[in-house]
Amino acid sequence: MTATQPETQTTSADSTPRAIHFVGSLPPQLAPTPQAGMQWMLDQTRGYTLATLPCDADPRWIVDWLYVLEQVEALEPVRTGDATSYDDYPRYRIAPGHRLAPEDVSLRRASHTATVIAARRSLDSPVELPPAQVSIPGPLDLAYICFGAPFRTLANLGVLRQALLDDIDDIHRRWGDEIVFQLETPATLTLLDRVPRSMQSAAAGLLAEQITRMIRDSPRDATWIVHLCHGDLNHEPLVTPPTLALAVRVIRALHRQLTQLRLPIPRMHIPMCTGTSAPSTNAAYYRALRRLPDDVEIIAGLVDEHHKPESARALELAENALGRPITSVAAACGHGRRTPEDAEANTALARNLANTPHRRFAHHHKAGRTA
Template sequence: MSTTSNRTIHPDISEPTIATRAVHFVGSLPPELLGNDHATMQWFLDNTRGTQLTTVPCDRDPRWIINWLNGLTDVPALESRRSGNSTGYDDMPTYRLAQGRSLAPEDVSLRRARDIPVAMATRLRLNTTGELPPHQVSIPNALDLSYFTFGAPRPALAALPIFREALLGDILEIHNRWDSEVVFQLETPAVLALLERTPRQFWRFLAGGLARQVADLITSAPQGARWILHLCHGDLAHRPLFEPANLVPAVLFLNALERRLTKVDYLMPTSHIPMCTGTSAPSTDRMFFRALSHLRTGVDIIAGVVDEGHPGESAIALRLAEEELDRPIRTIAAACGLGRRTPDAAVANARLARALAQTPVRH
């Protein structure tokens, strides 16, 4: 390995080269692989040699949101509603507003901006045979953070503007300093989870409301900010919130978001659709992917089909998804981050992603 260039290129992440597919990593790695920022980012580079990489993530801890949630015990405006150790979705701590207190954005800030300077400086020392893609900054959706905090719809919706302002403060600070050097990955398990729990006749209405909330966050940020959208089935304790029956909810939401952003002249983010859960094989039933035939042409997707435990099914799922979409799928990924896998499984996932990236792209 040689350090031939430390300059950062700024590819249009919605238009990777089509000779081979690009590989995207949601961000997290197993704790055993997280020595420091250099080791974390170098892992992603070393495990994608010869393959285009969309971004270079640097999430320091797969439990960073859990740590943030636990830290809310120190916020005077909040008091415990339910204790929990976050070993599963039914064991997460939740809070309520303390009597006579009001919550402020600084109370719930993730303070992502304080993590970026070290990571950006570390990039200069990475060993690479090519030029670096932009730095990836994970940003949870405001709706998800509010719901994690309060554990119930009514207080979560009431406090949503506070979480929105907290996130926008970080986004603005990061963007003003590093501009196109960074890509924000907006992560939201809440979108698909809420659609899953809602009767189908209300899906279109709910998808529109969820799209309005996400669009409001994106359009409140500087227009030059660059985004990837990560839909998710959840992966706490390496278990999904639910097993998807098909891709209809994801397509309904993404179509609604694309329409809303297009109306105000904002670019639709490249969008990661989880097409498996990481605990069960990707579907090889064509009907599972049929909704992709209705995805608006302005939506460029990252196909979350890479499951190292089921390589054959992963390849079939990628082919079926591309056939139903009827246009090239330029980027592939796992369904979620690799943080709750073993180190060997994470390496196997990256190896499979490289192999699938070399499969012929459908034109």
């Protein structure tokens, strides 16, 4: 709702190049080792600002974790699967007479990070490396992937959350500001898409609270990126929302909660296309962005190598709706389910979009707007 008419002010064009953001994974052929994967990203972006340097070479790392859970005494399978579709994941429940502990379901991200940090030391870069990016799944996402049924998911959510927090604490203690954590949550937009419109505001607050709690319970000086996602298994989305309104609802709720706690606002990666659909060239699709607070830094997930003109137009429309420059461009999800050729083409397009001159656009003041 708008309490007052938004004031419009024309601003001059910003000539600062946008950064390029890699969501995480690469095709296995490009990343046979952590060093090779990170070096590929550096080589592809020489002369450009790289937001972070991730190293998630295997896009199936969560699936591998699911299979490891077969060895956990406190769990027993209720369904098997080879994760070839969204309905084909292994699922678990608590074995009779057992209690699940955080160490039973740890993702061992600290061990992974130690390998990555060691590999970084041998990278060839003429400039200082950007922070290492460590992917952290949202606790609700992880609990649902593991347990499936709503009751089992909610009953064990706290254990999964603590397992993630233990890893985050360990990583931050050992490497501090060398690390940026990227919280990845397909469940947020997927669940919100299924909620009746009349309940979406309340649901967005509850879903944002899951993200807020992770940030709140982590070391206060940890740095975060929130990666909203439509899902990308086999390069196919779980949902394809008709506008960015759902993402904006969640981000506004998250902003409100973190501001009340006096915590920093993380950068927000918003998917603006999917593996099966081009970025929209309809201005109405991006209109909700004008409702975002000015201190929310957006990573625009609109780089689609198969739809280059649409990607360029989407960037223009997103910035016009936002009323200010977008600071980073990215694909909607990781490159791990692309071919090496498509990954290279996507990065080439990201370079072009990063250098696209900012146009003059109207800046919409957010004063007087409420949730």
